[in-house]
Amino acid sequence: MSTRLPRSVAAALTAAMLCGSLSGCSSLKELTSSSKPLVGAKPSSSPSASPSPTAAATIQAVATKVATRPSGPLDTGSVVHKLKQGTFTVQITYWTTDNAKLYTAETVKNLNVAVHIEDTDSTHRVNVSTFQVTQDDGTKRAIVTTDSGKFEVTPPYPYNTVVTVPAATAGASALTLTFRLDLLVETAPKSNSYYRSTALDTLTLPLLTDGANE
Numbered sequence: 001m002s003t004r005l006p007r008s009v010a011a012a013l014t015a016a017m018l019c020g021s022l023s024g025c026s027s028l029k030e031l032t033s034s035s036k037p038l039v040g041a042k043p044s045s046s047p048s049a050s051p052s053p054t055a056a057a058t059i060q061a062v063a064t065k066v067a068t069r070p071s072g073p074l075d076t077g078s079v080v081h082k083l084k085q086g087t088f089t090v091q092i093t094y095w096t097t098d099n100a101k102l103y104t105a106e107t108v109k110n111l112n113v114a115v116h117i118e119d120t121d122s123t124h125r126v127n128v129s130t131f132q133v134t135q136d137d138g139t140k141r142a143i144v145t146t147d148s149g150k151f152e153v154t155p156p157y158p159y160n161t162v163v164t165v166p167a168a169t170a171g172a173s174a175l176t177l178t179f180r181l182d183l184l185v186e187t188a189p190k191s192n193s194y195y196r197s198t199a200l201d202t203l204t205l206p207l208l209t210d211g212a213n214e
Contacts, residue, residue, distance in 0.1 A: 072204070075101055079203075085183070088120035090181065093115075094203060101208075104209070105137065107207075110165075113160070115159040115160075123189040124186045125185075127153065129184050131145075131151075133145050135165055135177050136178070137172035145163055173209050181198065
């Protein structure tokens with residue numbers, strides 16, 4: 001004949017047996033308590049890390065700097081440079097019908113160049129013997145054009161030409177053009193004797209790169 005134990009007694013005995021088989025169990029109350037997490041348990045989730053306001057501002061500043069194209073001398077269509085050459089001044093006017101704000105390394109650029117002499121009289125003849133343009137994109141340097149001869153620029157005569165600048169190295173962010181003018185200046189009126197004066201000028205064109213804004 002079997003004797004059935006009350007449910008409360010059976011539960012107590014089961015808990016006691018389980019406690020005896022576990023190390024570190026001091027009481028039935030400790031084993032059955034649900035107020036403490038299990039030993040070694042890890043939180044189910046942790047808050048995700050987010051950049052501090054300072055770090056976020058720095059990232060934004062760097063992104064803005066990288067993505068912004070600096071202004072260029074031909075953004076308005078034209079620019080005038082004046083070069084002092086001893087007793088006279090060489091004025092060079094550059095202009096283009098292109099939209100210089102859209103220049104990229106791959107773009108073929110067309111520039112108009114006009115040269116005239118200031119601060120001198122018309123009795124001393126002045127000639128351009130060489131006009132040369134060199135381009136430098138930071139990776140490659142090459143001569144774009146060379147015009148040699150004897151071109152009269154005694155006031156009021158100008159020297160006018162059109163320069164076609166070929167594509168630069170892919171990925172270049174700027175293109176520097178160097179203009180060289182070799183001038184023959186008469187030493188005395190009607191002497192047919194000349195001295196040489198070389199005028200150098202540069203024009204740096206910013207280029208759009210991937211992701212850059214105008």
